[in-house]
Amino acid sequence: MKKPVIEFKDFSFRYKSQTEDTLKHINLTIYEGEKVLLLGPSGCGKSTLAHCINGLIPFSYDGECQGSCKIASLEVVQSSIFQLSSQVGTVLQDSDAQFVGLSVGEDIAYALENENMPREEMIPRVYQSAKMVDMHEFLNHVPYDLSGGQKQRVALAGIMHDDVKILLFDEPLAALDPMMGNDAIDLIDRIYREQKKTVVIIEHRLEDVLYRHVDRVILLQEGKIIADMTPDELLLSPLLKENGIREPLYITALKNAGCQLQPDHISHIQDIDLEPYRQQLIDDFHQSIPSKPQEPQDVIIEVKDLSFAYQSDHQILDNVSFEIRKGEKIAIVGKNGAGKSTIAKLLCGILRPTKGQILLKGQDYMQYSIKEIGGMIGYVMQNPNQMIVKDMIKDEVALGLTLHDYSKEDIEKNVEEALKMCNLYAMRNWPVSALSYGQKKRMTIASILAMKPDVMILDEPTAGQDYRVYTEIMTFLDYLNKEYGITILFITHDMHLAIEYTDRAIVFSEGTCIGDDSVFKILSDEDIIQRAHLKQTSLFTLAKRIGLPCDAFTQHFIEHERMNRHE
Numbered sequence: 001m002k003k004p005v006i007e008f009k010d011f012s013f014r015y016k017s018q019t020e021d022t023l024k025h026i027n028l029t030i031y032e033g034e035k036v037l038l039l040g041p042s043g044c045g046k047s048t049l050a051h052c053i054n055g056l057i058p059f060s061y062d063g064e065c066q067g068s069c070k071i072a073s074l075e076v077v078q079s080s081i082f083q084l085s086s087q088v089g090t091v092l093q094d095s096d097a098q099f100v101g102l103s104v105g106e107d108i109a110y111a112l113e114n115e116n117m118p119r120e121e122m123i124p125r126v127y128q129s130a131k132m133v134d135m136h137e138f139l140n141h142v143p144y145d146l147s148g149g150q151k152q153r154v155a156l157a158g159i160m161h162d163d164v165k166i167l168l169f170d171e172p173l174a175a176l177d178p179m180m181g182n183d184a185i186d187l188i189d190r191i192y193r194e195q196k197k198t199v200v201i202i203e204h205r206l207e208d209v210l211y212r213h214v215d216r217v218i219l220l221q222e223g224k225i226i227a228d229m230t231p232d233e234l235l236l237s238p239l240l241k242e243n244g245i246r247e248p249l250y251i252t253a254l255k256n257a258g259c260q261l262q263p264d265h266i267s268h269i270q271d272i273d274l275e276p277y278r279q280q281l282i283d284d285f286h287q288s289i290p291s292k293p294q295e296p297q298d299v300i301i302e303v304k305d306l307s308f309a310y311q312s313d314h315q316i317l318d319n320v321s322f323e324i325r326k327g328e329k330i331a332i333v334g335k336n337g338a339g340k341s342t343i344a345k346l347l348c349g350i351l352r353p354t355k356g357q358i359l360l361k362g363q364d365y366m367q368y369s370i371k372e373i374g375g376m377i378g379y380v381m382q383n384p385n386q387m388i389v390k391d392m393i394k395d396e397v398a399l400g401l402t403l404h405d406y407s408k409e410d411i412e413k414n415v416e417e418a419l420k421m422c423n424l425y426a427m428r429n430w431p432v433s434a435l436s437y438g439q440k441k442r443m444t445i446a447s448i449l450a451m452k453p454d455v456m457i458l459d460e461p462t463a464g465q466d467y468r469v470y471t472e473i474m475t476f477l478d479y480l481n482k483e484y485g486i487t488i489l490f491i492t493h494d495m496h497l498a499i500e501y502t503d504r505a506i507v508f509s510e511g512t513c514i515g516d517d518s519v520f521k522i523l524s525d526e527d528i529i530q531r532a533h534l535k536q537t538s539l540f541t542l543a544k545r546i547g548l549p550c551d552a553f554t555q556h557f558i559e560h561e562r563m564n565r566h567e
């Protein structure tokens with residue numbers, strides 16, 4: 001008989017500053033050794049449910065609980081945070097918020113130190129874990145100097161030693177490069193199988209999580225559980241579409257071609273029997289009409305032989321050169337720590353090159369002040385918490401405009417427009433602290449949009465967003481690009497975003513530029529994929545299995561999606 005380890009019975013929770021319950025009458029039992037995926041649109045209460053499991057509610061977040069929530073037989077409201085934290089290990093969405101050590105090594109060793117493990121035993125264990133996430137060369141580094149994905153890797157390494165029953169992952173993939181994302185899902189799967197832990201994963205990237213077996217998917221909507229089923233059942237139901245969650249790309253491709261899906265291993269592209277769908281996919285593919293390439297525009301940014309080091313003995317970027325033309329949409333892709341955010345900071349003048357030159361509209365960057373560059377090039381950082389200064393949403397979005405001496409009327413107008421565009425207008429008078437992570441991210445995009453820059457650089461703009469918001473943000477950026485000619489650079493680990501919304505990819509690996517071509521060509525190049533830790537989407541796998549050309553098949557899919565969006 002399976003033993004329940006997480007039990008919610010008619011459980012509701014209301015944050016102190018909210019007038020309505022965020023979680024409403026939750027009834028949910030998760031059994032020992034199960035792997036469960038928690039899905040739902042942004043703001044539906046996934047992280048709030050996670051906070052109840054790891055004890056942050058009621059200990060760190062003020063509010064009112066009703067009903068019962070038992071974790072490993074402990075009634076949460078009657079237990080201490082220490083009792084609960086010895087049962088649950090958490091990897092958070094915001095990797096900055098979870099460091100406890102002063103160095104990477106100390107951080108990974110934390111759980112072992114708590115167990116009083118002797119040093120000689122601990123050192124090889126820490127090295128081994130760091131090696132599993134490819135961070136063994138960073139053991140002496142300060143966590144705060146790491147790239148976003150490197151921080152997330154350290155958090156994953158740390159959790160491997162936790163002697164806990166339950167492991168909770170709140171968007172573990174958001175900052176990881178595609179190859180590491182796969183490795184992380186493998187790693188979680190291994191811990192689940194070998195150590196028989198109960199695993200709860202919150203993640204918008206359904207397809208990436210389903211890469212390995214999941215027992216159940218729980219779907220949350222406006223604080224209520226609306227579905228609890230197997231992945232196959234969920235993929236066959238209309239629930240994903242109805243709730244604004246992106247289904248795996250190969251499923252969409254099969255549906256686009258008019259295939260009637262059968263309930264047969266459809267949650268794994270490798271296992272699915274494609275015979276019943278083959279002819280339909282081929283016929284649909286042959287109806288493709290390729291779109292016309294765009295005329296090239298003037299160069300707006302020119303990067304020449306650029307090198308950069310944070311510390312003189314450690315080169316981060318080495319002799320990087322590329323040009324960006326007005327109106328282009330470019331994906332900057334590559335391995336965690338390759339230097340993508342560093343290049344973004346150089347492009348918007350926050351950092352200055354150690355060697356080489358950057359030209360903006362034909363003039364050397366050195367001739368502009370940081371404020372002037374900031375008016376022309378907007379940068380939306382990866383972690384919204386690193387950008388936020390003000391307490392109130394409206395003030396935060398107005399901040400850049402105020403600093404650039406815009407008139408009161410223009411500030412009002414631009415802020416209102418940007419908030420509406422980012423679907424935050426209804427929350428304009430809220431404090432920033434009441435926003436979910438995904439909502440905060442949208443607010444930081446609104447702050448930059450309000451400035452109407454020539455070039456926008458967005459570092460993982462859609463990480464942590466549900467598909468509805470993802471599509472809204474991306475369609476909107478597409479509109480800004482087409483209507484106003486704004487040049488857009490996306491730093492992204494999301495290969496679907498790259499193929500669907502950009503025309504060109506610049507690829508970085510270990511501080512050098514190893515590829516600069518159309519996204520389809522880049523993702524057809526096995527060598528670049530390996531070196532830059534990229535990943536072919538499931539569309540490539542589907543095309544390969546059917547025997548169609550991968551890049552043309554992907555392009556056909558993208559054209560179809562674009563047409564659907566504009567209908």
Ligand SMILES: Nc1ncnc2c1ncn2[C@@H]1O[C@H](COP(=O)(O)OP(=O)(O)OP(=O)(O)O)[C@@H](O)[C@H]1O
Nearest residue numbers: 015022042043044045046047048434435436437438
């Ligand atoms: N500390 C807080 N105080 C008040 N309200 C909050 C707080 N944290 C979250 N909320 C509200 O609770 C709702 C659910 O937030 P939660 O973070 O659980 O959502 P989520 O499903 O994890 O969203 P996302 O996918 O965007 O991270 C949101 O509407 C948010 O505004």
Ligand SMILES: Nc1ncnc2c1ncn2[C@@H]1O[C@H](COP(=O)(O)OP(=O)(O)OP(=O)(O)O)[C@@H](O)[C@H]1O
Nearest residue numbers: 145146147148149150310336337338339340341342
């Ligand atoms: N302030 C800093 N001081 C010292 N080293 C730093 C600092 N910021 C970043 N680094 C190092 O520079 C390298 C490049 O980091 P960067 O953030 O540019 O990578 P990235 O390609 O954006 O990675 P990710 O995909 O993980 O976000 C990494 O090895 C990182 O550890």
